[in-house]
Amino acid sequence: MPKDKFLKLIEGQRKTRGSKKFAGVFLDYLELVSQNPDIAKLSHKRLYDVIVSHGVDEIDDSDPRKYKIFEGDPVKVYDYFSDEFFGMERVISNLMRFLRSASLRGEESRQVLLLMGPVGAGKSALTEHIKASLEGESFFHLAGDPQQGEPLHLIPRSLRNKFEKMLGIKVDGDISPVARFKLLDELGGKYEIFPVVESTFSQRARRGIASVPPMDANSQDVSVLIGSEDISKLDKYPEDDPRILSLNGAFNVGNRGIVELIEVFKNEIEFLHTVITATQEKRIPSPGKHDMIFFDGVIIAHCNEAEWNRFRSEHTNEAILDRIVKINVPYVLEINQEVKIYRKQIKKSDFQSHIAPHTLEVASMFSVMSRLAKSQKCDIVTKMKIYNGDDVIEKGRVKKIDIKDLREESRDEGMSGISTRFIMKALDSALSDSEKNMITPNSVLESLIRQVKDHVIDEEDRDRYLELLQKIIREEYLKILENEIAKAFIAAYEEQAQSLFDSYLDNAECYTNRTTVKDRVTKEDREPDELFMKSIEECIGIVGSSTDGFRSDVTAYMFAKMRRGEKINFTSYGPLREAIETYLITSVKDIARIVTRSKSRDSDQKKKYSEMIQTLMDDYGYNEDSAEEVLTFAANNLWRDS
Numbered sequence: 116m117p118k119d120k121f122l123k124l125i126e127g128q129r130k131t132r133g134s135k136k137f138a139g140v141f142l143d144y145l146e147l148v149s150q151n152p153d154i155a156k157l158s159h160k161r162l163y164d165v166i167v168s169h170g171v172d173e174i175d176d177s178d179p180r181k182y183k184i185f186e187g188d189p190v191k192v193y194d195y196f197s198d199e200f201f202g203m204e205r206v207i208s209n210l211m212r213f214l215r216s217a218s219l220r221g222e223e224s225r226q227v228l229l230l231m232g233p234v235g236a237g238k239s240a241l242t243e244h245i246k247a248s249l250e251g252e253s254f255f256h257l258a259g260d261p262q263q264g265e266p267l268h269l270i271p272r273s274l275r276n277k278f279e280k281m282l283g284i285k286v287d288g289d290i291s292p293v294a295r296f297k298l299l300d301e302l303g304g305k306y307e308i309f310p311v312v313e314s315t316f317s318q319r320a321r322r323g324i325a326s327v328p329p330m331d332a333n334s335q336d337v338s339v340l341i342g343s344e345d346i347s348k349l350d351k352y353p354e355d356d357p358r359i360l361s362l363n364g365a366f367n368v369g370n371r372g373i374v375e376l377i378e379v380f381k382n383e384i385e386f387l388h389t390v391i392t393a394t395q396e397k398r399i400p401s402p403g404k405h406d407m408i409f410f411d412g413v414i415i416a417h418c419n420e421a422e423w424n425r426f427r428s429e430h431t432n433e434a435i436l437d438r439i440v441k442i443n444v445p446y447v448l449e450i451n452q453e454v455k456i457y458r459k460q461i462k463k464s465d466f467q468s469h470i471a472p473h474t475l476e477v478a479s480m481f482s483v484m485s486r487l488a489k490s491q492k493c494d495i496v497t498k499m500k501i502y503n504g505d506d507v508i509e510k511g512r513v514k515k516i517d518i519k520d521l522r523e524e525s526r527d528e529g530m531s532g533i534s535t536r537f538i539m540k541a542l543d544s545a546l547s548d549s550e551k552n553m554i555t556p557n558s559v560l561e562s563l564i565r566q567v568k569d570h571v572i573d574e575e576d577r578d579r580y581l582e583l584l585q586k587i588i589r590e591e592y593l594k595i596l597e598n599e600i601a602k603a604f605i606a607a608y609e610e611q612a613q614s615l616f617d618s619y620l621d622n623a624e625c626y627t628n629r630t631t632v633k634d635r636v637t638k639e640d641r642e643p644d645e646l647f648m649k650s651i652e653e654c655i656g657i658v659g660s661s662t663d664g665f666r667s668d669v670t671a672y673m674f675a676k677m678r679r680g681e682k683i684n685f686t687s688y689g690p691l692r693e694a695i696e697t698y699l700i701t702s703v704k705d706i707a708r709i710v711t712r713s714k715s716r717d718s719d720q721k722k723k724y725s726e727m728i729q730t731l732m733d734d735y736g737y738n739e740d741s742a743e744e745v746l747t748f749a750a751n752n753l754w755r756d757s
């Protein structure tokens with residue numbers, strides 16, 4: 116590509132970026148605020164507004180999840196999260212409720228938000244996404260202030276009341292020592308000419324978004340949070356001169372926006388005290404000999420349950436606990452949503468292989484069931500289905516078990532079990548083992564079994580997981596497969612089903628009326644074909660003396676329909692339909708068995724077999740290899756001795 120194409124792109128972007136930004140002095144800013152007080156809002160409200168600006172909907176009445184999963188609650192769905200996070204609606208609405216009340220300057224605005232949940236439940240991903248919502252949003256701040264402070268803090272205390280009335284907003288907080296020095300030293304105290312700039316939030320540029328990784332006790336130093344004194348400048352300036360301050364700690368950087376504390380309880384308690392002061396007093400200590408510095412930001416921390424329990428059990432931590440709003444981030448317990456997580460992860464990776472139907476479903480069954488507690492009311496598969504919003508049919512009836520009752524039985528569900536990462540690893544290793552560049556339910560089950568054997572140390576867990584994989588999920592998968600194959604071939608063979616039906620009806624009619632059948636092809640009269648009729652009837656267990664009754668019932672039923680002018684086809688009479696479908700499936704089984712097992716197969720069988728493969732490919736999302744695998748698997752496991 117020629118160079119000038121790149122240059123054009125670069126310059127074009129620079130132009131649009133540079134042009135719109137505001138730069139002026141405080142007086143100009145005041146005018147802006149009086150026109151639009153919203154630009155001076157505090158961090159919680161800014162974050163809340165930006166997320167809401169992407170759109171919010173209440174979960175629709177027509178969405179089956181509303182009643183089956185959320186028990187009819189009017190759950191809100193925030194568009195900003197809905198493409199990335201699945202099955203986390205409750206977590207997200209708790210989070211948004213927190214931000215909303217914090218944005219009204221309630222007590223929540225002085226609390227740390229803590230996301231607590233098991234490994235791989237999405238705490239980090241959620242926090243990243245929240246931080247990203249601010250990225251590129253613009254805000255106004257004092258020029259040259261390392262804390263990018265709110266310009267309104269320039270207004271002296273004595274005038275605050277008047278300004279607040281004129282602008283219609285409340286002003287809390289003071290400028291940083293660095294800004295104060297600039298005001299006094301360079302501008303002679305004339306705050307109306309203090310330069311104000313417009314910037315955008317950027318984590319990489321350390322503007323308004325900061326992240327603090329956990330630190331070990333030795334290297335732990337609050338300067339990570341509040342900045343430090345630049346010792347090299349100490350011989351140039353006096354000790355209390357703000358020019359020696361490097362306000363580059365997380366709370367300086369994250370002022371106006373977000374400070375994230377990763378695995379927060381791994382830090383020393385002193386460290387946490389600084390955090391608490393920042394949130395409770397909205398002030399942070401300054402390095403060296405300066406007054407506390409104002410801070411306004413959303414503090415989001417995360418940790419896992421073990422860390423939380425350890426921390427909570429310490430009596431001395433009570434004061435800190437009181438300043439934390441904890442939101443649980445459990446694992447997803449809905450298979451359909453869990454599948455979406457893996458689909459998303461795979462889409463983001465360079466995984467470009469074929470994923471056979473039901474592969475992610477089977478993996479998700481495993482992770483979900485590993486997370487479920489035993490119920491007194493039903494078995495684990497039933498529970499999994501109810502949690503997924505599926506109807507569980509037993510003996511022709513929908514089983515009546517209330518999701519609410521199941522949930523009440525075990526309140527802490529979702530805080531343990533197999534993590535999303537464990538599954539992703541198994542998917543990856545199934546792929547790298549595959550010679551055909553694909554993953555299938557079988558290869559993933561195998562890879563999960565291997566991984567459980569290698570990595571799950573707790574014996575009880577290991578046994579439970581192996582039972583899930585080797586027995587329970589395997590059986591579920593076989594059922595799914597059996598249904599799918601039946602559906603696929605009955606649809607594909609509709610024509611055949613219809614001609615079987617016509618033929619059966621001709622024969623049954625003549626048999627019942629004791630006449631002969633006119634052959635549709637040769638036009639010759641012949642006796643009713645008993646063998647043929649029997650082969651159909653056997654499929655639904657009609658044998659011996661009951662065949663006569665069945666044949667006359669079918670004939671009477673069909674002719675009554677025809678007399679009424681109704682159209683008839685192979686689905687018209689339930690029992691016959693079932694018989695024909697079963698007959699077709701049996702021939703599918705036979706062909707699959709013959710072709711996948713024995714070396715001797717005639718060309719007709721081969722042709723039929725490749726038609727089956729084609730049907731699975733065209734309508735069900737298999738490729739040739741996975742369709743072959745699945746038919747072989749079915750032939751070996753489903754149709755063994757039938």
Ligand SMILES: Nc1ncnc2c1ncn2[C@@H]1O[C@H](COP(=O)(O)OP(=O)(O)OP(=O)(O)O)[C@@H](O)[C@H]1O
Nearest residue numbers: 199200201203233234235236237238239240456535
């Ligand atoms: N409900 C979900 N929706 C979408 N993605 C999810 C969900 N749960 C987990 N994930 C994905 O799983 C991966 C692991 O999650 P993440 O790293 O955020 O977990 P974590 O809770 O921070 O775990 P840890 O305690 O180990 O740090 C991420 O890529 C995340 O996007």
Ligand SMILES: [Mg+2]
Nearest residue numbers: 235238239240
């Ligand atoms: Mg994490």
